[in-house]
Amino acid sequence: MDVSPFFALLLIALLSLLLLFFSTGRNTSPPKGDGRSSLPPSPRSFPLLGHLPLLGSLPHRKLRTLAAAHGSVMLLRLGRVPTVVASSAAAAEEAMKTRDIAFSSRPRLLMAQRLLYGGRDVAFAPYGEYWRQARRVCVLHLLGPRRISSFRRAREQEVAALVARLRHAAGGVVNLSDLLVCYSKAIISRAAFGDGNYGLDGDEGGEKLRRVLADFMELLLAAPMREIAPWLGWVDTFTGLEAKTKRTFQAIDGLLERVIADHRSRRLGGRQVPADGEVDDHRDFVDVLLDVNEMDKQTGLRLDTDSIKAIMMDMFVGGTDTSSTVLGWAMAELMNHPHEMRKLQDEVRATIGSAGHVAEDHLDGMPYLKAVISETMRLHPPAPLLVPRETTEDTELLGTRGW
Template sequence: MALFTVAILLVILGAMWVTLSHLKLRAGYRKLPPGPWGLPIIGSLYMLGSLPHRNLSRLAKKYGPIMFMRLGCVPTIVVSSPEAAKLVMKTHDVVFASRPKLQAYEYLSYGAKGIAFTEYGPYWRHVRKLCALHLFSSAKINSFASVRKAEVGLLVKSVKEMASAGEVVDISAKVAGVVEDMAYRMVFGHNKDRIFDLKTLIREATRLAGTFNLADYVPFLGPLDLQGLTQLLRTNNEAIDEVLEKIIDKHIQDVSKDEANHMNFIDVVLSLMNKSNNFEDDPLYAIDRKNAKAIILDILVGGIDSSITSIEWVISELLRHPRVMRRLQEELKNVVGMCRMVEEFDLENLGYLNMVVKETLRLHPIGPFLVPRESIEDIVINGHYIPKKSRILINTWTIGRDPNVWSNNVEEFFPERFVENNIDLQGHDFELTPFGSGRRGCPGIQLGLITVQLVVSRLVHCFNWKLPNDTPPSELNMKEKFGLTMPRVDHLLATPTYRLPA
């Protein structure tokens, strides 16, 4: 009874505080961006629906490319045009370079000790610099080329056997398997562990991180754990931590025996941890075991799901558009030939493949809002006041489907639109920023693109594909679901035929 009374009091007090705060913002002399009014306590949360990127896109047509909403207690700015995105990610990048404290992020980053989900500040700048130099440099990424080649070779072999048997391939499952195996070999040096099933735990962490959490928007309800997410996140984090501790112990022992042969990401991170003893006078730069685990978890969560989702959508669009599939296969035939398989050194010569990937990411961005940002101070943009600690959602899904940017055939999958422009994926062009831009741009973009292009080119070069049961390409289900990334609702299934000489 006492607990129920406390809960009711919390709700009442919270509602009063939220309402007063919202009225203060609206009534203030500073002009907020236009946007819809919200309800007490929940604000405009009810407007998000199951596909928030689509619903916020519709609202942006009414309120404009810089829109204010109150989501629960959180002042939120929704950005829906390249010009507005440039203001956030370039012109005023420092102001919008931080991250909100979301419950899942706190568990995934061991309390803001990683890269992707950590608040902006001296520690984040230091760790990002170390990761850029030691983990995501071109030399380091290229050093794992043989790992990627071996894993993609196993994928082709497996699909070839299924093709010979006339079996339907679950492309989603196959792609997930090869991307996970690549990632775990690069990070740990192996992709299978008979004792610890880290892959299942990471998948669960990614799922939980993408689940709507009421406590992130109405913090005073957090202690009640109404959705049970706090307990699930805590249990998952404890299980992952136990596994990572044992893996770290084993790697420390192995390195002490034969240091020269250890080049995996985890060993690099551990070496940085050892070198951080040089920064004893400044704890801001110290890297301990928690920091090491947070960085490793960031790499796995950030790299695996994004690559899987991108590859799924590329193959989906190719199956749905046989003309594009044929043209890509023709390019592969001309550049690579039919007597060998695609290698990484071929990728730079596959211009049409690059256009196919860009067109896919335009229509199906990895994360429709990127990773949310947070303003670190009050600022006025285009005459609109944006309060400190506002949450910033950049709707890349809307930007990618804006007819004012991409012409009237914006809903059509048409890679040739990139023939006469120099738009790239590096964050320089704000019409297309699936990996973000500025200080918060993804540091692993090079590795991600190599993974996507290599897997796609091998599957398209080695096999012809058709949908099961003679399903017409136009009837392929292209619905998405919302989460940390934006994957297909259904697994992608297709029947392969091997097309290279035996």
């Protein structure tokens, strides 16, 4: 049974207050006279939990406030994990461009390990040969221009279905957020799994699958207590996090097993088009990954079933919430700025002319639409915090080091 985390957090807070009498938070400043170690500045922290209580429910906003007070590079302690936060363009450029190799790996996050088959995906996999080869597969075979173009029919059909739903609901209250989430998930599902009607047992309208996927994305970003303070691991059981993680993983894993098994059985009926062939086919991501597994043995990469599942979840998670979030914010901003909305409507109507509907060929003639999307992503980035990185060697960032 899932238990509200309030009681566990209250217990932790009381314990922290008791320990506060015996231990005070310290304000870390760069040590003087030591040319080898210069720690970034750090705000005062709580015992055991470090700076976690400071982050709140909107950590990206709190981190912006902390950066304004302590600098664009600061040291936080998230439980037992020391974490350097970079929050300026200069710091990001140095970490992700100038010293990219040093900052190229990923930490072994507990939830990613449990939900993504022990780090067999791309987004959370540690830097190494497997990550390089898996990333090459995604860039060349899954996200290349020809592969993206092959799903044009699916995109246009789902857009038409979304417009039809909106017209049907015209005159009443419309939950546009839900419609946009269903739209983005439908496109990614067709690209990833094909046109097959895959779902969970007893899930007629797909609502159960949507809830499971929402739980999956929520859990993937969660910070279990056993990762922050191992001796408090029992809290995860008490709050129901352990049971929810197991239940969600089993549901997703069962679905992926059925999808892969169905694709393998269909492939026995005939030879598939090679992943790097010249024929414009409509294979989905599972077909492509199964083909790559047969073709790329000379590279040393072995895409076993768990690897295919993990990469599929990367594609699904990375393409659903981000797309629907940007679309939702774009519509909200346009409704709050009616002059800009009318200007965009005029551009769309002038571009499509007598066609009566928007096709992908029309997009090149809509510069204002592209500007609206770019401004929306600037104001409301769908992922304000990047996936954490882990250093592979001793390095520095804007003159700070020793962490």
